[in-house]
Amino acid sequence: MAIVLGPNQYGKAETHLVRIVRDSPRHEITDLNVSSALRGDWSAAHLEGDQSAILPTDTQKNTAYVWAKTHPVDPIEDYGLSLAHHFVDDVEPVVGARIEIERFGWIRATVDGSEHDHTFVRTGPEIRTAAITVGPDGEHVIQGMKDFVILKSTESAFKDFLVDEYTTLAPTEDRVMATSLVAKWRISGDSLSEGGIDWNAMYEGVKAVMVAQFATLHSLALQQTLWNMGRAALEAYPEIAELKLSAPNKHHFVVDFSRFGVENQNEVFHADDRPYGLIQADVVRDDAPPAGDAWRSYSGLV
Ligand SMILES: O=c1[nH]c(=O)c2[nH]c(=O)[nH]c2[nH]1
Numbered sequence: 559m560a561i562v563l564g565p566n567q568y569g570k571a572e573t574h575l576v577r578i579v580r581d582s583p584r585h586e587i588t589d590l591n592v593s594s595a596l597r598g599d600w601s602a603a604h605l606e607g608d609q610s611a612i613l614p615t616d617t618q619k620n621t622a623y624v625w626a627k628t629h630p631v632d633p634i635e636d637y638g639l640s641l642a643h644h645f646v647d648d649v650e651p652v653v654g655a656r657i658e659i660e661r662f663g664w665i666r667a668t669v670d671g672s673e674h675d676h677t678f679v680r681t682g683p684e685i686r687t688a689a690i691t692v693g694p695d696g697e698h699v700i701q702g703m704k705d706f707v708i709l710k711s712t713e714s715a716f717k718d719f720l721v722d723e724y725t726t727l728a729p730t731e732d733r734v735m736a737t738s739l740v741a742k743w744r745i746s747g748d749s750l751s752e753g754g755i756d757w758n759a760m761y762e763g764v765k766a767v768m769v770a771q772f773a774t775l776h777s778l779a780l781q782q783t784l785w786n787m788g789r790a791a792l793e794a795y796p797e798i799a800e801l802k803l804s805a806p807n808k809h810h811f812v813v814d815f816s817r818f819g820v821e822n823q824n825e826v827f828h829a830d831d832r833p834y835g836l837i838q839a840d841v842v843r844d845d846a847p848p849a850g851d852a853w854r855s856y857s858g859l860v
Contacts, residue, residue, distance in 0.1 A: 563604050567656065569595035570615040570622070571857045577626045585676045588631045589662040594618045595856040596645055597654035597693060611651040618645075633757035634659045635699050638690035646692045654693030654851060658860045660704075661686040683707060686761060687742070687860035695850030697750050701761060702742035702860065708769065709736035709808075712824070714777040732824060734810035735777060741768065741787075742802045742860075747847035749797040764791045764798075780807050780837045788841030799846035807835035 571593040579586040596618070602608035622641060631637045638657040645655040663681035666673040682705070689700040717729030743764060745755065768787040777783045788801045810827040 567595040570619040591660040593658040593857040595656040635757040642692035657690040698852035706739040736808040737805040740804040800842040
C-alpha cells in the first residue's frame with residue numbers, strides 16, 4: 559500500500575477587478591471576479607516543499623490585473639482564453655490553465671432622462687459566467703449564467719405523479735413556476751479554433767431561446783421545461799456541444815384563506831426559500847467533441 563498525491567491544482571481565487579475604459583468622456587465599466595488555476599506537475603511542492611516550479615498565486619493575481627489593462631475584458635471569454643494561453647504558453651512548467659470568471663452587470667444611470675457618462679447602477683441578480691480551460695486536450699469554453707431568476711404565473715402544472723404512503727402533495731393544474739437558473743454550455747475543439755464566435759451575441763441568444771421556451775411551453779413539470787430549454791438552445795447554436803442546467807424549484811404556496819372567508823385563486827402566495835426541489839439535467843449532442851478537462855472546476859463559483 560502506498561499513499562500518493564492525487565489530482566491537484568492551485569491559483570488565485572476571486573480576484574475582483576473592475577476595468578474602466580476612460581478613453582473618452584463616456585466611460586465603460588466591466589466588473590469581473592476572476593479565478594485562475596494552474597495545472598502541471600506540482601509534486602515537488604507538495605512532497606518536498608520545493609517551490610521552484612511554483613508561480614505564486616500572487617503573481618497570477620497581478621497578471622489578471624495587467625491583462626485587464628493590456629487586453630480587452632469584453633467579451634470575458636476572449637479575455638479568459640488569452641490569460642489561459644499566457645500561463646500555458648509562457649510559463650514553462652504550466653501544462654494547463656483554468657480561468658473562471660463571474661461578470662456582474664452594470665447599466666448606465668439615467669439622469670434627467672439621459673444615460674449618464676460615468677455613473678452606473680448594478681443590475682442583477684443574474685451573473686454571467688465563463689470557465690476557460692487550455693491544456694493538453696485543447697481549448698474549451700463554458701459560457702453560462704447563474705442566479706437567473708425567472709417566474710411564470712400560470713401555464714405550469716404538476717399532477718399524475720407517483721404516490722406512496724408518504725405523499726401529501728396535492729396535484730395542481732395551475733401553479734406558479736419559478737427558479738433561479740444555473741446554465742452552462744460548452745464549446746470545444748473545432749468550433750473554437752475556427753474562431754469568430756461572437757460571445758456576447760451567443761450569450762444573449764441562448765438566454766433568449768431559453769426564456770422563450772420557459773414562457774411558451776405549457777409545462778407539465780420543471781423537468782420538461784428544462785429539457786425543452788436545453789434542446790432549443792442546442793438546436794439554435796450548432797457550436798454548443800452540451801448544456802447543463804440546474805434549477806431550484808422556488809416553491810410558491812397558495813396561502814390558505816378559507817378560515818377568513820376570503821377567496822385565494824392563485825393570487826397570494828407564500829414564497830418559500832427552503833427546502834426546494836433541485837432539478838438538474840444535461841442536454842447533450844450525441845456527436846459532441848469530448849469534454850476532456852472542460853468540467854474540471856476550480857473555484858466552485860462558475
Ligand atoms: O416540476 C416539478 N418536478 C418535480 O419533480 C416535483 N416534485 C414536487 O414535489 N414538485 C415538483 N415539481
